[in-house]
Amino acid sequence: MNTLMEIDDVAPRVKRYVVAAPEVAKHCLPGQFVIVRVDDEGERVPFTICDYDRQNGTITLLVQDVGYSTHKMGALKAGDSLHDVVGPLGNATDLSGYENVVLVGGGIGCAVIYPQAKLRHAQGKPCTTIIGARTRELLFAVDEFRRESKELLVATDDGSLGVKGFVTTALQQLIDRGDKIDCVFVVGPMIMMRNVCELTRPYGIRTIVSMNSIMVDGTGMCGGCRVTVGGETKYACVDGPEFDGHLIDFSEAMNRSGFYREHEQACRLRGEKQ
Amino acid sequence: MNTSARHSVSVQPAEQRIRNFDEVSLGFDHATMLEEADRCLHCAAAPCRKGCPVGVDIPAFIARLKEDDLDGAVRTISLDTLLPAICGRVCPQEKQCEALCVRKAKLGGSVAIGALERYVGDYALAHPAAPAKAAENGKKVAVVGSGPSGLTCAADCAAAGFDVTVFEAFHKAGGVLVYGIPEFRLPKDKVVAKEIAKLEALGVKFRLNTVIGKTLTIDDLLDEYDAIFIGTGAGLPKFMGVPGENLNGVGSANEFLTRVNLMKAYKSDAVTPVYCGKNVAVVGAGNVAMDAARTARRMGADVTIVYRRGRDEMPARGEEIDHAEEEGIRFELLTNPVEITGENGKVSGIRCVRMQLGEPDASGRRSPVPIEGSEFEMSVDQVIVALGTSPNPLIRKSTDKIEFSRRGTIVVDEETMGTSNEKIYAGGDAVTGAATVILAMGAGRKAAAAIKAKLV
Structure with a gap:
């Protein structure tokens, strides 16, 4: 059992949980993640660790809130517990070989x-950061990102904050103005990651x-997370x-990620009714 | 001489059992057990013992059964094995002890040693004795993994007076006994949970959700414990490497079985989803393949096992193959997949080629060679791959304290199960690659004996 120390709303349907997991x-x-089960009947859901406090023993x-378990999690209050938290899983992000990220x-x-x-800032090598969302109210941690970055660019589909367009619009601006970029590290919806990769490919910019x-x-046992990388099958959990x-x-990865979508939808509806 | 025929155990009828997940084999009743025990000839050479990977004194425990001394049978068998209720159910007896029984060929068939062992094991679980435990010796043992090897090592160490902690990556203890082997072959509450409760009664502590190599490192454990036993099991599922293997609807038997067994996805109100098609091909013919095939059958699918060798080469237990056949599972033997075909990103068929057996290979099995021009396609909406596993890189990546083979398995001294580090022992599939429960149990036992010899 892992106690929820703090819970905040950071955007519509997005909550921030500080969890005791010493x-x-x-x-x-x-870059590492944990797998959580909300209760004893719960499914195992992976979440990336987005911050950690070694001294206080929290992540x-x-x-x-997109599925049954995340919806159930949304109903919990500070002081409640998650039934299981296991991790840290996966490999850490390693950007140490890149100067301009x-x-x-x-x-x-x-x-x-x-x-x-945060890490790059602490190391004295802050990054340029681009964050994007459909509209302004869906963005979160804007001030924190500004504080931890060399420069922050914001993109919203509707132009309610920052440049109007996608993260690729902002990234293209950086490239066009001649920024030296050694590496792009991109995380988001599969389609967004693909579009960023297509943008950087002709420039030969390493993109992770x-x-x-x-x-x-x-932990590598089920093989459900396999992705094809350079023609080889890799396991996201232990190789990634x-x-x-x-x-x-x-295209394969996007196809695979949608496999259980119908079930998730059905489960979510059931969860909301309860 | 008594030439009576071997007694068979009663089973749930096939038409009934394909509609539930309850145990298939119902075991012997008391009278049948006594009659079957009476068939043992107590031959001086006891060839059955030589067939057992851990040398269980089979004639001795059967002698107690003959006298209807069940407590005595429990005491006798416990000298050699910790998990009779489990091994009686899952050991490939027909290839081990029962293969060498002198009654096999001419005297009505081998004594049903496995079924007798199960009877003793179930009696022991139903009549728990106060655990015998040596005085605490003040030393600490860490056991990594709670499968058969880890549970055995933990039990023996705890009984010897060690302070034992078992670390398990999943949210539930039992390893392959809970995520892999289905309920219909090994009941979880009736058998596995009780074995684990026995360990808890011995004072063994379980730390769940703890991945060694991630949550804690081997170095962390070395700081705190006097000895470490690594029994992390087999790792990454192997795939065939044929086109179409990453289509939706294609997955490992590990994933399918874990969703169904551990996450209870077969229940209609389960939160964890599992995909089960209407026409399922299971590739492979080991126990895991049979488990996956029979699980899919119970979820309503028509199931075909696809295996590149012949019937005699199938590695699964004979009983599981028989049960699978009775349950209407089809066998396409001497058949090898060459491609998985799909529509809209989802599997729609499996292209196979017929094989014939050539010369025996390094493993002694005749190696199959494709018959030219024999390709054909089966229409399926799910493919489950059960071709074994390769060692998990998690521990290997996180420690330089122990030696690994080129295959990625842990290198040990076979007498002590000691690794290249004097405080670390290992056993089970992490050492051997995918093998059996009984071998893993034997390894856990050897390691516990070595730890005891060294530290007390």
Whole structure:
């Protein structure tokens, strides 16, 4: 059992949970994830660790209410507990070999790039960060990103904040104005990651993506999270979750990620009725 | 001489059992058990013992059964095995102890050793004795993984007076006994949970949701414990490497079985989803393949096993193959998949080629070779791949304290199960690659004996 220390609303249907998990907090690094079961009947759901406090023994998760379990999680109050938290799983993000890094986050994917922004800032090598969402109210942690970045660019589909358009619009601006970019690290919806990869490919800019595949155990056992990278099958949980975006077979990955969507929808409806 | 025929155990009728997940084999009743025990000839050479990977003194426990001394049978069998209720159900007896029984060929068939062992095991679970435990010795043992090898090592160490903690990555203890082997072959509440409760009664502590190599490292454990046993099991599922393998509807048997067994996805109100098609092909013919096939059958599918060798080469337990056939599972033997075909991103068929058996390969099995021009396609909406596993890289990636083979398995001294680090022992599938419950149990037992010999 892991106690929820704090819960805040950060955007519509998105909550920030500070969870007591001392051993995870002690060992985790940016880019790693945990698997959570809300209650004893719950499914195993992976969430990226978006912040951690080793001293207080807590990790922070940003959770978007999209399915049965995340909806149930939304009903919990500070002081309640999650039944199971296991991690940190996956490999840490390693951007140490790159001087000029652009972090790109879309929607809930911003949760994944935040610890990286913070880490790079602390190392004295802050990144340029691009965050995007459909509209202004869906963005979160804007001030925190501004504080932890060399420069923050915001893109909204409707132009309610920052540039009107997608994160690719903002990234194109950086490229056009001649910024030196050694690496782009992008996390967000699959289609967004693919579009960023297509944008950077002709410029030969190394682009790393984080795959949020379907998985059960998170330790390599089920093989549900397999992705094709450069023609080879890799397991997101033990080989990833980060891969060279230019080598990912995105059409396969997008097809696979939608496999249980109908079930999720049915489950969610059932959850809302309860 | 007594030439009576071997007694068979009663089973749920096939038409009934394909509609539930209850145990198929119902075991012997008391009278049948006594009659079957009476068939043992107590031959001086006891060849059955040589067939057992851990050398269980089979004639000795059967002698107690003959006298209807059930407590005595429990005491006797417990000297050699911790998990008779489990091994009696899942051991490939017809390839081990029963293969060497002198009654096999001419005297009505081998003694049903497995069914007798199960009887003793079930009696022991129903009549728990106060655990025998040595005085605490003040030393601590960490056991990584709660499958058969880990449970055995933990039990023996706890009984020897060690302070034992078992670390399990999943939210439930039992390893392959809970996520892999289905309820209809190994009941979870009636058997597995009780074995784990026995360990808890011995004072063994379980730390769930703890992945060694991630949540805690081997170094963390070395700081706190006097000995470590690694029994992390087999790892990553193998796939065939044929086109179409990443289509939706194609998955590993591990994933399918974990969703159904551990996450209870077969229940209509389960939160965890599982996809089960109407026409399912299961590739492989080991126990895991049979488990996946029979699970899909119970979820309403028509199921075909696709296997590249012949019937005699199938690695599964004979009983599971028989049960699968009775349940209407089809076998396409000497058949090998060459491609999985799909429509709209989802599997729609499996293209196979017929095979014939050539010369025996390194494993002694005759290796199959494709028959040219024999390709054909079966229409299926799900493919479950059950071709074994390769070792999990998690521990390997996180420690340089122990030696690994080129295959990625942990290298041990086979007498002590000790690794290249004097405080670390290992056993089970993490050492052998995918093998049996009984071998894993034997390894856990050897390691516990070595730990005891070294530290007390």
